[in-house]
Amino acid sequence: MRLHPTFGRYISRQFLGWWVGAFLLLVFLIALFDSIEMMRRTASSEAISLLDVFAMTAFKLPHLAQKAIPFTILFGGMLAFWRLNRHHEFVVARAAGISAWEFLLPIMLICTAIGVVKITVYSPFASAMMLRYEQLEARHVRGKTSLAAIAGDGLWLRQTMPDGHYVLRAAAIHPSDMTLEQVIVFRFTGRDHFQWRIDAPRAVLKNGTWLLEIVSRTSPETPIRRETNIEIPTDLTRENIQDSFAQPETMSFWALPGFIDVLEKAGFSGLRHRIYWYSLIADPFLLCAMVLFAAAFTLRPQRRGGTTIIIAGGVATGFVIYFASDVVYALGLSARLPALLAAWSPAAVGCLLGAGVLFHLEDG
Numbered sequence: 001m002r003l004h005p006t007f008g009r010y011i012s013r014q015f016l017g018w019w020v021g022a023f024l025l026l027v028f029l030i031a032l033f034d035s036i037e038m039m040r041r042t043a044s045s046e047a048i049s050l051l052d053v054f055a056m057t058a059f060k061l062p063h064l065a066q067k068a069i070p071f072t073i074l075f076g077g078m079l080a081f082w083r084l085n086r087h088h089e090f091v092v093a094r095a096a097g098i099s100a101w102e103f104l105l106p107i108m109l110i111c112t113a114i115g116v117v118k119i120t121v122y123s124p125f126a127s128a129m130m131l132r133y134e135q136l137e138a139r140h141v142r143g144k145t146s147l148a149a150i151a152g153d154g155l156w157l158r159q160t161m162p163d164g165h166y167v168l169r170a171a172a173i174h175p176s177d178m179t180l181e182q183v184i185v186f187r188f189t190g191r192d193h194f195q196w197r198i199d200a201p202r203a204v205l206k207n208g209t210w211l212l213e214i215v216s217r218t219s220p221e222t223p224i225r226r227e228t229n230i231e232i233p234t235d236l237t238r239e240n241i242q243d244s245f246a247q248p249e250t251m252s253f254w255a256l257p258g259f260i261d262v263l264e265k266a267g268f269s270g271l272r273h274r275i276y277w278y279s280l281i282a283d284p285f286l287l288c289a290m291v292l293f294a295a296a297f298t299l300r301p302q303r304r305g306g307t308t309i310i311i312a313g314g315v316a317t318g319f320v321i322y323f324a325s326d327v328v329y330a331l332g333l334s335a336r337l338p339a340l341l342a343a344w345s346p347a348a349v350g351c352l353l354g355a356g357v358l359f360h361l362e363d364g
Contacts (some may be wrong), residue, residue, distance in 0.1 A: 002265035008106040019076030059133035062126035077294030115284025124252035131250035164189040248276035278343030286347035292354025
C-alpha cells in the first residue's frame with residue numbers, strides 16, 4: 001500500500017518536533033559544559049574577562065552543535081518512534097498495509113535535506129565562527145605569537161616581537177628542509193609603523209631563527225644596503241608551521257577543495273583536510289543511518305521495562321558510533337586507511353547495519 005500524504009506529513013511533523021527539542025536540549029548542555037571548561041582553562045589568567053569567555057563559547061558553539069546533529073537525529077527519532085509506537089499508531093499503520101520502510105521514507109528524506117543544508121549552508125557559518133574562536137583562543141589561552149597562512153601566491157607568516165612584529169612572505173617552500181624561496185620580510189615597530197623591508201632569494205629555518213642569505217635591506221629615506229646573512233628570530237618549527245594553517249573545521253565546505261590543492265602544491269600534507277571534506281559529504285548518509293538505528297530500537301512492540309532498554313541501547317549506540325568514527329578517522333590520518341574509506345566508513349557501515357536489523361525485524 002502506498003503511504004498516504006497526510007500520514008506522511010503527520011509522521012514528519014512528529015519527528016521534526018522531537019528532533020528540534022533534542023537538538024536544543026543538547027546544544028544547551030554543550031554550551032553549559034563548554035562554558036565551565038573554558039572558565040577552568042582561563043581561571044589562571046587575569047587578562048581574560050568573563051565576557052571574553054562567553055564570547056569564545058558562543059563562537060565555538062555552532063561547530064559543536066554541528067558535530068552533535070547525528071546524535072540529536074538518533075535521540076529525536078527514538079523519542080518520536082517510541083511515542084508513536086506507545087500509542088499503537090504503528091500497529092494501526094501496519095494493519096492498514098503500510099510497512100516500516102514506507103513510513104520511514106519521509107523521515108529519511110527529511111534527514112537527507114537536513115544533511116544537505118548542514119554541509120552547504122550551516123557548515124560555512126560554523127566554520128567562520130570557529131575561525132574567530134581559534135583566533136581568540138590563540139591570543140588569550142595559548143598566548144600564540146606567530147601565525148601562518150598559505151595561499152595561491154605563497155606562504156605568509158606573522159611573528160610578534162617585543163617591540164612590534166614582522167610579516168614574511170615566501171613564493172615557495174620546501175617542507176623537507178624548511179627552505180623558503182623568494183623571501184620578503186616587512187618589519188614593523190609599535191602597532192603598524194614600518195621600519196624596513198628585506199628581500200632575499202633564500203631563507204632557512206634553523207634553531208629558532210630564519211637565516212636569510214644575500215639580503216637587500218630597504219628603509220625609509222635610506223639607500224638600499226646589501227648584506228650577506230641576517231638572522232630573524234621566530235618561535236615557529238616545521239611542525240607548528242603546518243599546525244598554524246587553517247584547521248579543517250575553520251574552513252567552508254566550498255573553500256576546502258581549493259585549499260587542499262594549494263596546500264599539497266606547497267609540499268604539505270592535505271590529508272586531514274581531505275578526510276574532513278569527504279566526511280562532510282557523507283553526513284546525509286550518516287543521518288539516515290541514525291534514523292535506521294532509532295527505528296530498530298523503537299519499532300518493536302512495547303513491553304514492561306522496554307523504555308529503559310530503549311534508552312540504554314540508544315545511548316550505547318551513540319557512544320559506539322562516536323568512538324568508531326574517531327578510531328577510523330585516526331586510521332585515516334595515519335594513512336593506514338584510504339581517505340575516502342576513512343571518511344565514509346561510519347556512514348556506510350551504519351546504513352548497512354541499521355537496514356539489516358530493520359530487515360530482520362520487519363521481514364525476518
